[in-house]
Amino acid sequence: MNIPIGWLIALVSSLTGFIWLGGHLEQLWVPQEYLVIFGAALGTLIAGNKFRNLKNLFLAITRLFSKRGQSKEDNLALLCLMFELLQKMKRQGALSLEADIDSPHTSTVFAKYPAVLQKDRLLEFITDYFRMMLDGSVTLTQLETVMSQEIDVMHQESLEPSHSMTTIADSLPAFGIVAAIIGVIHTLSTISAGKSPGEIGANIASALTGTLMGVFSAYAVFSPISRTLDQKAEEDLRPFEAIKEILVANYSNFSPVVAVEYGRKVLYSDQRPSMIELEAGVQSATGSGMRD
Numbered sequence: 001m002n003i004p005i006g007w008l009i010a011l012v013s014s015l016t017g018f019i020w021l022g023g024h025l026e027q028l029w030v031p032q033e034y035l036v037i038f039g040a041a042l043g044t045l046i047a048g049n050k051f052r053n054l055k056n057l058f059l060a061i062t063r064l065f066s067k068r069g070q071s072k073e074d075n076l077a078l079l080c081l082m083f084e085l086l087q088k089m090k091r092q093g094a095l096s097l098e099a100d101i102d103s104p105h106t107s108t109v110f111a112k113y114p115a116v117l118q119k120d121r122l123l124e125f126i127t128d129y130f131r132m133m134l135d136g137s138v139t140l141t142q143l144e145t146v147m148s149q150e151i152d153v154m155h156q157e158s159l160e161p162s163h164s165m166t167t168i169a170d171s172l173p174a175f176g177i178v179a180a181i182i183g184v185i186h187t188l189s190t191i192s193a194g195k196s197p198g199e200i201g202a203n204i205a206s207a208l209t210g211t212l213m214g215v216f217s218a219y220a221v222f223s224p225i226s227r228t229l230d231q232k233a234e235e236d237l238r239p240f241e242a243i244k245e246i247l248v249a250n251y252s253n254f255s256p257v258v259a260v261e262y263g264r265k266v267l268y269s270d271q272r273p274s275m276i277e278l279e280a281g282v283q284s285a286t287g288s289g290m291r292d
Contacts, residue, residue, distance in 0.1 A: 003064070003224055010220040033210035036179040037217070041168050048167060053160050060161035060229055070235055076273040077115040078122070078239055079260050080281045082246050084109055085130065086256035087286075094134045101130045112285045125150070125240055129247055140251045147244045151237060158233035162226045169222035176214015183207025241266045 015025065046054065088109065089097050100107040104127055110117055117123060129147060132138050138146075187203035242263035249259035264272060273281070282288075 003228060006224055007221060010216075014216065014220075027205065028209055028212075030183075030206045030209045033179040033183060033206070034213060036182060037172065037175045037210060037214050040175045040178065041171055044171055045164060045168055049164055053164060056157070057161040057164045060232070061225065064225070064228060064232060070239065070271055072271050072273055072277075074115045075239065075242070075267050075271050076277060076281050077113040078242065079264055079273065079278055080285050081110065081113045081116050082126075082243065082263065083256050083260045083278075083282055084112075084286055086246070086250050086259060090256060094136075097130060097134060101127045101134065121154075122239055122243075126243060129243070133247065133251060140248065143251055144244070144248050147247070151240050151244065154240065155233070155237055158236060159230065162229035162233060165222055165226035165229060169218045169226055172214045172218035172222065173211075174214070176211040176218075179210025179214065180207045183210060235268065235271075238267050238271070 018028070019025070049057070085097060085100065088100075100109050104110040104123055105117065110123075116126070129143070132143060132146070184204060184207045187200055187207060190203070191200065244263075245266055246259045246263035249262040250256065254262070260278070261275070264275075264278065
């Protein structure tokens, strides 16, 4: 995971530079400032989002640090499944798929591809649009439009966590200034109490720690999370786009081989199985080649 590595580099570089200039780490420990900054940021996050958005943000961050992303193996399983379903429909007729589509968890076809069965939304997307195709009452344009609309909704939903994190990152420098102002106000109010210039200077330095922490956490911590969530959202949509391209191509009377190739091409290059790997995967799962 790149995020912790990046955080470590940013933190070590910043602290090393600070110490090199003669600073002491204890000077940066001002918990009152941190309470103002992160408490205000948390309040802003809660105030500006519905519970659904907050839940999605928590789940997205949890998945970001606990689960791997879409892999080439996952995409290979998806493409092999789509090919097998289309090939079965071509050879045995559309009605032969009804049992597989209605009960994918008991289907012998789907059982070969646990990587797909484990992803409920992807599985639902496949079965929903195969049902529409089997019904035969929708045109190619209607099918493509409905699929595009659903993918667009998924895209908007998947970007909500990154948008929320961007809002936090954008607000932290301002809250750092707020914390610094609070510290300066407190410092100036103690001048009449006979504080020495050295003590006043130390208090102002502590107040400025809030500005430092606000800027650092915004650009070194929260902005990278936002960017990574954004990339993850785009990555997670690729399989859905692949399914759309495959079904549209099949509905346009292309062969299963060509239809699956349409879907393969929309996958990210580092997650896209080669044609040779796809043929080997189909051979392994079905016992026959793609062109048999």
